[in-house]
Amino acid sequence: MMNKGLFKNLFKEKKLRLSHPRLLIFQELSTAVSPLTPQELYHSLLKKKRRIGLTSIYRSLDLFESLEIVFKIMKGSNVKYKLCELEDHHHHIICKTCGHVVEFDFCDISKWSKKAMESTGYQVTDHQLNFYGFCKACKKVD
Ligand SMILES: [Zn+2]
Ligand SMILES: [Zn+2]
Ligand SMILES: [Zn+2]
Numbered sequence: 001m002m003n004k005g006l007f008k009n010l011f012k013e014k015k016l017r018l019s020h021p022r023l024l025i026f027q028e029l030s031t032a033v034s035p036l037t038p039q040e041l042y043h044s045l046l047k048k049k050r051r052i053g054l055t056s057i058y059r060s061l062d063l064f065e066s067l068e069i070v071f072k073i074m075k076g077s078n079v080k081y082k083l084c085e086l087e088d089h090h091h092h093i094i095c096k097t098c099g100h101v102v103e104f105d106f107c108d109i110s111k112w113s114k115k116a117m118e119s120t121g122y123q124v125t126d127h128q129l130n131f132y133g134f135c136k137a138c139k140k141v142d
Helices: 004-013 020-031 038-047 054-066 110-120
Strands: 070-075 078-083 091-095 101-104 130-133
Touching (some): 004 020, 038 054, 038 078, 054 078
Antiparallel strands (some): 091 101
């Protein structure tokens, strides 16, 4: 899991401003025992006398997501965020029953990415791809 030092380095590397709220949100997520909604983040920060606006929390989470620091778990209208276990580029597989997320670091879509560039003329810089299904515990056996 990404620690504070790596987190700071990443921001430096990407030439992004590491504001105090961003650091606080990161720290809150890294100590959380389970995924948090933006509202839960807001309240737990408030308990520590840190008032960070919900809009600013949403924006930071969006940024963290694009940097692959956090993963957004969506279940119905409920959105929760968890800190990623893996620091480098990776993908997620999500259980549709219990919502459990597993990360894996193999990625084999370079051919696909090349095809996307050729057919659209875009320069591909990154990608996101999630897998969904049922975990071992939730898998239906017949
Ligand atoms: Zn992840
Ligand atoms: Zn499951
Ligand atoms: Zn990939």
